[in-house]
Amino acid sequence: MRLECSGLNFAYPESETMVIQDLRFAMDGPGFHAVFGPSGVGKTSFAKLLANYRSRPELPIQTSGIGTILYTYNLERLPAWSSTGRHLDRVCPADRQDLKKALIDIFQLGPVVGARFSQLSMGQQNRMNLIRYLLQDFDLLILDESLANVDEKLRQTILLAVKELFSHKMFLYISHNLMEVARFCKDILVLTQPSRKKPSKIVSGQDDTSIPVLEKPSLDRVMLEVMNAF
Amino acid sequence: MLFRRIYQFMIVYAVFLGILLVVKKGLSLSDYVIPGLPLILETAVHMSTGFFTDVMDTLSVAILGQGISIFLAFFVGILGRKSSWAGSMIRVTAYNIQAYPIVALAPIIFILLGDGFLSRLLIAAMICYFPLLLSVLGVMAAPVEDIEHFYIATGRMRWQLEVKIRAFENLSKLTTVIAGSATLAMAGTIVAEFIAANAGIGYSIRIALYQSNLAAILTALFMIGIVISVYQGILETLGEMLKAKWGSENKGGLL
Amino acid sequence: MKHAKILGPLLGMIFCICIVGVPDSRAEQISLNYRLKWLFNTSVAGDIFAMEKGFFTAAGLDVTVKEGSPEKDAIKELELGYADFGVASADQVIRALDKGADVVVLAQIFQINPMQWIYRDDQIQITRLSDLEGCRMGITYGGNDETIMKTLLAKAGLTLKDVQVTGVRFDFTPFLKKQVTLWPVYRNSQGVILAGQLAREGESVRFFNPADFGVDFVANSVVTSGKMAAGHPDLVRQFLSVLLDAWEAAMDPSNQKQVLSAVKKYDKGTQGEVQKVQLDATRDLVKPRPDTAVGRIRREAWAQTEAIMLEQGMIRQPVHVTSRLRDLASF
Numbered sequence A: 001m002r003l004e005c006s007g008l009n010f011a012y013p014e015s016e017t018m019v020i021q022d023l024r025f026a027m028d029g030p031g032f033h034a035v036f037g038p039s040g041v042g043k044t045s046f047a048k049l050l051a052n053y054r055s056r057p058e059l060p061i062q063t064s065g066i067g068t069i070l071y072t073y074n075l076e077r078l079p080a081w082s083s084t085g086r087h088l089d090r091v092c093p094a095d096r097q098d099l100k101k102a103l104i105d106i107f108q109l110g111p112v113v114g115a116r117f118s119q120l121s122m123g124q125q126n127r128m129n130l131i132r133y134l135l136q137d138f139d140l141l142i143l144d145e146s147l148a149n150v151d152e153k154l155r156q157t158i159l160l161a162v163k164e165l166f167s168h169k170m171f172l173y174i175s176h177n178l179m180e181v182a183r184f185c186k187d188i189l190v191l192t193q194p195s196r197k198k199p200s201k202i203v204s205g206q207d208d209t210s211i212p213v214l215e216k217p218s219l220d221r222v223m224l225e226v227m228n229a230f
Numbered sequence B: 001m002l003f004r005r006i007y008q009f010m011i012v013y014a015v016f017l018g019i020l021l022v023v024k025k026g027l028s029l030s031d032y033v034i035p036g037l038p039l040i041l042e043t044a045v046h047m048s049t050g051f052f053t054d055v056m057d058t059l060s061v062a063i064l065g066q067g068i069s070i071f072l073a074f075f076v077g078i079l080g081r082k083s084s085w086a087g088s089m090i091r092v093t094a095y096n097i098q099a100y101p102i103v104a105l106a107p108i109i110f111i112l113l114g115d116g117f118l119s120r121l122l123i124a125a126m127i128c129y130f131p132l133l134l135s136v137l138g139v140m141a142a143p144v145e146d147i148e149h150f151y152i153a154t155g156r157m158r159w160q161l162e163v164k165i166r167a168f169e170n171l172s173k174l175t176t177v178i179a180g181s182a183t184l185a186m187a188g189t190i191v192a193e194f195i196a197a198n199a200g201i202g203y204s205i206r207i208a209l210y211q212s213n214l215a216a217i218l219t220a221l222f223m224i225g226i227v228i229s230v231y232q233g234i235l236e237t238l239g240e241m242l243k244a245k246w247g248s249e250n251k252g253g254l255l
Numbered sequence C: 001m002k003h004a005k006i007l008g009p010l011l012g013m014i015f016c017i018c019i020v021g022v023p024d025s026r027a028e029q030i031s032l033n034y035r036l037k038w039l040f041n042t043s044v045a046g047d048i049f050a051m052e053k054g055f056f057t058a059a060g061l062d063v064t065v066k067e068g069s070p071e072k073d074a075i076k077e078l079e080l081g082y083a084d085f086g087v088a089s090a091d092q093v094i095r096a097l098d099k100g101a102d103v104v105v106l107a108q109i110f111q112i113n114p115m116q117w118i119y120r121d122d123q124i125q126i127t128r129l130s131d132l133e134g135c136r137m138g139i140t141y142g143g144n145d146e147t148i149m150k151t152l153l154a155k156a157g158l159t160l161k162d163v164q165v166t167g168v169r170f171d172f173t174p175f176l177k178k179q180v181t182l183w184p185v186y187r188n189s190q191g192v193i194l195a196g197q198l199a200r201e202g203e204s205v206r207f208f209n210p211a212d213f214g215v216d217f218v219a220n221s222v223v224t225s226g227k228m229a230a231g232h233p234d235l236v237r238q239f240l241s242v243l244l245d246a247w248e249a250a251m252d253p254s255n256q257k258q259v260l261s262a263v264k265k266y267d268k269g270t271q272g273e274v275q276k277v278q279l280d281a282t283r284d285l286v287k288p289r290p291d292t293a294v295g296r297i298r299r300e301a302w303a304q305t306e307a308i309m310l311e312q313g314m315i316r317q318p319v320h321v322t323s324r325l326r327d328l329a330s331f
Helices: A043-051 A084-091 A094-106 A122-134 A152-165 A178-184 A216-229 B002-027 B037-079 B085-098 B102-113 B117-140 B145-153 B159-169 B171-195 B201-210 B214-246 C042-052 C074-080 C090-098 C144-155 C190-200 C226-231 C233-251 C253-266 C272-286 C299-311
Strands: A002-011 A018-028 A031-036 A061-064 A069-073 A140-144 A170-174 A187-190 A201-204 C003-006 C018-021 C024-026 C029-035 C061-066 C085-089 C103-108 C115-120 C136-139 C164-167 C183-186 C205-208 C220-225
Touching (some): A002 A043, A018 A043, A043 A069, A043 A170, A187 A216, B037 B085, B037 B117, B037 B171, B037 B201, B037 B214, B085 B117, B102 B171, B159 B171, B171 B214, C029 C233, C074 C220, C090 C299, C190 C205, C220 C226, C220 C233, C233 C253, C233 C272
Parallel strands (some): A031 A170, C029 C085, C136 C164
Antiparallel strands (some): A002 A061, C085 C220
């Protein structure tokens, strides 16, 4: 699995300001990768371009070993006409019923599957939304702030579980939580403002697979490196 | 909701009648110009049964007309929701036709269809159809991206699902417009009857007008108001029940 | 002079709010409002002629002649102070009296009621009222024609159940399509147009005039308020005298060209040839004989009209309309 970008530029129509300029990087292998950077740096724009790059052949994005790319984001909603559990049932392939049950359990949503989406808290809504994406066929799943409003402990549990259950898949995790990104991600693409003329770069994260293995000095080094990158 | 509608109408009607009677008293006008309370009551006792039957006749046509217009509005609204050339054409045509006063087309309708049931039905349907259509088009043409994204991304989106999502997301707007269009349908039917029909409360009002019988007109207005309040109240109550069961308001909105 | 002016619409439907009073005398001219029953056309030729040929101005009157319509009611306007004089149908006058309005009749414009029924003479022959039995006819429910037809049928021992009634609307389609045999028209306006239209298609028509069968239902008359008649008899006499003079002049065949020219100014939609025939028809109704004085009030016709309305329950008690009839001589 390889994702490569060789000089991606992007500006919104009728705008002269570049959102993304000359973006170059490569990420290899399945696992949890990240896109990190301050607000307005073009993380979501990049994610959307990547999700739809096949319909825009002019984009300098190349992949190998990656078929389906899905993009999910914070504040996506499920329809209101039936319970979240029924919605999950409808979008869950028959052969993934066990996975669905496991995810509901890990995501701690068992008690609310009978509730309608509008009756869930924001954190529950985001977790419910993420489950339905994880049940789909994908090779690369872009998670854009998909675990926002979820408490830190549960978020770590979810991240580690996803890494374990979907170890053969590629994830691109967009988050503003530096420690989380540094700790759990493999390659961290640090985006910078085009106006700062500083190229974006890849920083290697710790790629932890369990909670007890926290190595403070090592983590500090990664975080410092990320901070220095923009 | 239902009772609130009725007593709100009663208050408005009483105020309206009160103003008329104050003007009558203040200007010492005869019963010919503004009827006094005894004459109004006498007329009401004498005519209310007949007028009630007439209003129910009008209401039945209005309900049927409204039903047809709701069906047509959704049919055309669903067809015209796409940003394709055909969709755009349907929207523009709907906006343009809406600019025509239906009442101006009424004479043509009566010539073609006569002054019976069909003309009343068609005019009622047409009068409430266009406002409904514009609302439905507005709802159906506006994507609900935060819900639709998943279905599009995973290849599950079908037109039925798209319509369902957009309708449910705008349930409040649609139920309000549908309840509001009841008044339009009723008004359309009354106008049709007033112009040329041979039945219904509009027809009775026309006769009362020929005979300068304001007391009869006031009685008819009361009957229309009460019946339409009940009908609209029922529609609104149904709308509230629908919204409570299916609505997408978040729980913060319920606080 | 005192004045009554009422201003302001009420709840978008019924009007109100006012001040009281009568005509306004500015300099030497006295301002008056005169509300007609219907739109400007040949059937109000005398009113238009009075206005156009300066009859009012010459008498020192500044009269605003206002068009009528189905929604306008001259008697209500008299009471509300919008009008000083007006034209109303006899049934309006009698209904108004029944409801306590203070109205008096000054002149009866139409000696023969223009409300008649048109029919194709190859479809029906009406020589006696019993010929109406089973006939398909148009009736305006609530209108004068319904009252008149009920009376005619009653005279023949029939009711509306003995004929086939079609509700009348604004167009003549049922008659043109031969769905009905008899269709109510105003003899001197719609009647002329329809007769002409059918004549072009080779069909000849006749008019069924209720008066020929003893039903003399009075049509349009000039009215004012009792207060005005009692308080300003000179002004009423002056106005009425000028108006009747104008009508006399307008009905004089020698003035036909000038009358048609005046009418054309206000009724641009009707063709000149049609207006000419309409004027002839109006003359027959207003001045059926050369010696008939325009505006003559026929008391027996008024009494019959009241009797018919009382019999049909259109008024609750006798209103003694003949006591409200004034003519020029009474001022």
